[in-house]
Amino acid sequence: MRSAGDMESRAKALLEAWLPGRVKVEHLGDAGGDLVVRDGRMTLVVEVKRLADPGWLRGAFEQVRGTARRVGRNAVPVVAVPFMGEGGRRLCQEAEMSWFDLCGNADISAPGLRIYVDGKANIFKRPGRPSTVFAPKSSRVVRRLLLEPQRAFQQRELARATGLDEGFTSRIVKKLEADQMLRRREEGSVVLTDPDLLLDSWRDTYDFSKHHIIAGHVTARSGEEALTRIGEVFRKKKLDYAATGLSGAWLLSEFAMFRLVTFFVPEEPSESVMKAAGFRPEERGANVWLVVPNDEGVFADASEQRGVQCVHPVQAFLDLKGHPERAAEAATELRKRLLNWGN
Numbered sequence: 001m002r003s004a005g006d007m008e009s010r011a012k013a014l015l016e017a018w019l020p021g022r023v024k025v026e027h028l029g030d031a032g033g034d035l036v037v038r039d040g041r042m043t044l045v046v047e048v049k050r051l052a053d054p055g056w057l058r059g060a061f062e063q064v065r066g067t068a069r070r071v072g073r074n075a076v077p078v079v080a081v082p083f084m085g086e087g088g089r090r091l092c093q094e095a096e097m098s099w100f101d102l103c104g105n106a107d108i109s110a111p112g113l114r115i116y117v118d119g120k121a122n123i124f125k126r127p128g129r130p131s132t133v134f135a136p137k138s139s140r141v142v143r144r145l146l147l148e149p150q151r152a153f154q155q156r157e158l159a160r161a162t163g164l165d166e167g168f169t170s171r172i173v174k175k176l177e178a179d180q181m182l183r184r185r186e187e188g189s190v191v192l193t194d195p196d197l198l199l200d201s202w203r204d205t206y207d208f209s210k211h212h213i214i215a216g217h218v219t220a221r222s223g224e225e226a227l228t229r230i231g232e233v234f235r236k237k238k239l240d241y242a243a244t245g246l247s248g249a250w251l252l253s254e255f256a257m258f259r260l261v262t263f264f265v266p267e268e269p270s271e272s273v274m275k276a277a278g279f280r281p282e283e284r285g286a287n288v289w290l291v292v293p294n295d296e297g298v299f300a301d302a303s304e305q306r307g308v309q310c311v312h313p314v315q316a317f318l319d320l321k322g323h324p325e326r327a328a329e330a331a332t333e334l335r336k337r338l339l340n341w342g343n
């Protein structure tokens with residue numbers, strides 16, 4: 001991640017590009033905040049944060065609103081982050097907070113001013129595994145909460161259900177509480193405050209490419225035929241597996257035909273299994289992905305759908321982020337039908 005000075009310079013450059021010749025962008029100094037934009041009767045007060053997770057954003061909202069009140073009655077608070085994902089956008093919308101990110105996306109409203117830019121890619125992706133509640137092992141806790149979003153859990157129950165030790169589980173729960181994703185009841189159990197926000201925040205950090213993907217080809221007239229055939233081979237060989245992605249979404253919701261078939265498998269299948277399935281490893285023109293996951297949690301609450309083992313809708317929704325074809329539409333449909341928690 002860039003230094004605070006680099007981030008503020010980038011924020012200043014974006015504001016000057018969006019408002020050429022109209023404004024003066026300067027530091028607030030002892031008044032607090034990072035940048036102020038003045039243009040006649042319009043004043044923007046900008047707080048630049050290095051993270052966009054819920055805890056940091058909620059803190060930024062409070063901080064920049066306080067600064068804006070000190071600057072002037074009509075000053076408009078704005079938060080800026082490296083990249084604003086769906087979870088962060090949801091929070092900003094609910095809080096009626098203007099924002100922009102250092103990738104060039106923006107949603108800023110002020111008297112006489114409207115800046116809206118969307119579709120800029122995240123140029124600040126960090127390599128390696130995320131050191132958050134959404135890291136592969138840690139995310140077992142998040143997954144369990146989303147599988148039963150209305151249920152109150154004792155911490156010990158979460159540890160037992162996820163196969164994690166109680167100390168590790170406690171650290172994840174405390175981070176979720178700090179981010180206001182969980183609230184603790186009087187008797188000590190915890191319950192989700194906003195399942196939709198938690199799912200959006202997880203999807204923002206989820207990277208399907210971090211799994212080990214074995215691309216290949218199976219001769220078949222359709223994706224459905226390949227899905228059924230490979231699933232039957234795995235079943236006869238008594239192998240653990242679960243369909244996901246486009247094929248998983250089709251099993252769960254019947255939305256849209258598909259070409260690419262994706263299966264999670266605990267380990268790379270043997271040569272005899274691949275031969276029985278008619279699978280040939282091949283990157284170009286691949287219509288099947290066999291995926292060894294970076295954590296076994298992906299198999300949690302898998303179920304049989306149309307005779308084929310399939311991941312839970314939460315997992316399929318996440319995995320669609322890394323798929324081609326009509327994956328975005330499939331994710332929207334899956335969420336509407338099976339992950340509609342009424343928030």
